[in-house]
Amino acid sequence: MAGVRRIKLGSQGLEVSAQGLGCMSMSAFYGAPKPEPDMIKLIHHAVNSGVTFLDTSDIYGPFTNEILLGKALSGGVRDKVELATKFGIKGFADNKMEIRGDPAYVRAALEGSLKRLGVDSVDLYYQHRIDTRVPIEVTVGELKKLVEEGKIKYIGLSEASASTIRRAHAVHPITAVQLEWSLWSRDVEEEIIPTCRELGIGIVAYSPLGRGFLSSGAKLVENLTNDDHRQNFPRFQGENLEHNKTIFERVSDLATRKGCTPSQLALAWIHHQGNDVCPIPGTTKIENFNQNIGALSVKLTPEELAEIESFVSVGAVKGGRYQNDFNTWKNSETPPLSSWKAT
Incomplete structure (x- = not known):
């Protein structure tokens, strides 16, 4: 496979391509679903290019x-990929997420995912958001059973606090934590990243291109359709956007001097954070995929890394990551195990 190095994710044996492919935008949230034949062609192109770590979710x-990935993985493709999916977000009501982490739901969600994906097992199964009503030990206890049954190979968490990660890892080794990490989302560096590294847990960085902003700046916002939920993000609005434009301009300027694109620079920065980090940029276009994969050969000098730090240090970006009060790691504490009464 062409030029995509492999990394070990976590310490239980999972090996993935050093850059993955986030598949969400092919079907949801970023405007209308894209044509299925085109997306299958893109997925096959990614796998043939050496990007074999594919990320989806039931939500x-x-x-x-x-279902799309299930079609793309038929005909022998499944054996070439590391497949990750997620459970835990049952749906949305009143602009809030309904989260489930009870054992019956965990098991039912996996059975549904296996059927849609057309597979016998999932390589990496994440709890997409933490159910703050269910002790994390209970949720991971059920995931541990599914590992023992051979239905999942490795367990992951997404948007979990450091204390939640520790409690989960004590029940069964956590292989990866997925979190938003990029040049403009860096607050996870304070506590969560060090916790993962202490415990030997791999780090999967979603939205490493700042939901597209680090690729094209304000042009992205100007071209969002009404059914693209990014238009509601605080970072893309009003004074926040005006401030954040200047950050993109600095990224773009350095990229020009470096001879790469802004998105390649942003992805290269993530790759320079360590060999335990795998970014999973999403795209719906083969040309953008090819550009993203080029980031693997962009080498940043200590001076360039220091320059980046000078304008995108922690807290430099204005505006929250999400609108409203969407569940994130900042509110993912769960009750003590002693409080749980199985129903």
Whole structure:
């Protein structure tokens, strides 16, 4: 496979391509679903290029993204990839997420995902968001059973606090934590990243291109359609956007001097954070995919890394990551195990 190095994700044996492919935008949230034949062609192109770590979730659609991947993985492709999906977001009501982490739901969600994906097992199964009503030990206890049954190979968490990660890891080794990490989302560096590294847990960085902003700056915002949920993000609005434009301009300026694109620079920065980090940029276009994969050969000098730090240090970006009060790691504490009464 062409030029994509492999990394070990976590310490339980999972090996993935050093850059993955986030598949969400093919089916959901970023405007209308894209034509299925085109997306299958893109997925096959990614796998043939050496990007074999594919990321989806049952909530993408809902369900339609897993069905899409199921079609793309038929005909012998499944054996060439590391397949990750997620459970835990049952749906949305009143602009809030409904989160489930109870054992019956965990098991039912996996069975649904396996059927849609057309597979016998999933390589990496994440809890997409933490159910703050269910002790994390209970949720991971059920995931541990699914590992023992051979239905999942490795367990992951997404948007989990450091204390939640520790409690989960004590029940069964956590292989990866997926979190938003990029040049403009860096607050995870304070506590969560060090916790993962202490415990030997791999780090999967979603939205490493700042939801597209680090690729094209304000042009992205100007071209968002009404059904693209990014238009509601605080970072893309008003004074926040005006401030954040200047950050993109600095990134773009350095990229020009470096001879690469802004998106390649942003991805290269993530790759320079360590060999335990795998970014999973999403795209719906083969030309953008090819550009993203070029980031693997962009080498940043200590001076360039220091320059980047000078304008995108922690807290430099204005505006929250999400609108409203969407569940994130900042509110992912769960009750003590002693409080749980199985029903």
